[in-house]
Amino acid sequence: MVWIVKLVSIGAEDEEHSTEVMRIAKPGNLTDLASLGLTLAEGKRLLAGVQREIVAAQARVHAVHRPACRGCAASYRIKDYRQHALATLFGQIAVRLPRFHCARCATTQAGVGWPPHVRLTPELDRLRAQFSALMTYRTAAEMLAQLFPVDAGTDPETLRRHTFKVAESLPVPVTAEPAASVLSALAPAMPSRAA
Numbered sequence: 723m724v725w726i727v728k729l730v731s732i733g734a735e736d737e738e739h740s741t742e743v744m745r746i747a748k749p750g751n752l753t754d755l756a757s758l759g760l761t762l763a764e765g766k767r768l769l770a771g772v773q774r775e776i777v778a779a780q781a782r783v784h785a786v787h788r789p790a791c792r793g794c795a796a797s798y799r800i801k802d803y804r805q806h807a808l809a810t811l812f813g814q815i816a817v818r819l820p821r822f823h824c825a826r827c828a829t830t831q832a833g834v835g836w837p838p839h840v841r842l843t844p845e846l847d848r849l850r851a852q853f854s855a856l857m858t859y860r861t862a863a864e865m866l867a868q869l870f871p872v873d874a875g876t877d878p879e880t881l882r883r884h885t886f887k888v889a890e891s892l893p894v895p896v897t898a899e900p901a902a903s904v905l906s907a908l909a910p911a912m913p914s915r916a917a
């Protein structure tokens with residue numbers, strides 16, 4: 723049997739737009755339990771596919787907004803498009819956003835409301851810090867990659883640096899390793915290793 727997973731978006735005027743996300747092929751009998759339902763790999767591909775489609779649609783809507791020039795208040799014209807790479811819990815995505823130009827003032831502005839130096843979503847940022855607080859950086863990186871279609875930002879050295887950065891922003895002195903109290907503050911919702 724073959725299933726086609728489709729995403730249907732509904733626009734402002736109830737118009738529907740359908741996109742194929744993934745095809746799943748499975749045997750129709752249950753003699754092999756390993757073929758029952760989705761595997762982890764299929765689940766990760768599905769999440770990554772849905773994430774890609776939703777982000778692409780959000781970027782298309784976002785790109786329609788035209789800011790007014792700060793200098794003369796005229797509407798900016800589109801100069802060109804830039805890809806912004808971003809790591810999310812459900813995979814690396816690329817957001818295509820326009821840059822704007824005002825001919826009168828000879829100024830250029832990046833996409834509306836897009837933070838210029840952000841490389842990952844707040845959720846992935848937080849989850850990475852929580853995982854790194856509970857286990858070694860290498861294990862945290864491996865575990866994230868095992869469970870989620872995270873294909874960026876799971877390098878142990880990056881996780882280590884990041885956890886120290888978050889720990890340093892807390893009002894507790896940090897020495898060689900983040901103190902247990904700091905780490906538990908970073909991961910309040912997760913059970914501690916000692917429990």
Ligand SMILES: [Zn+2]
Pocket residue numbers: 791792793794795796824825826827828
């Ligand atoms: Zn202007």
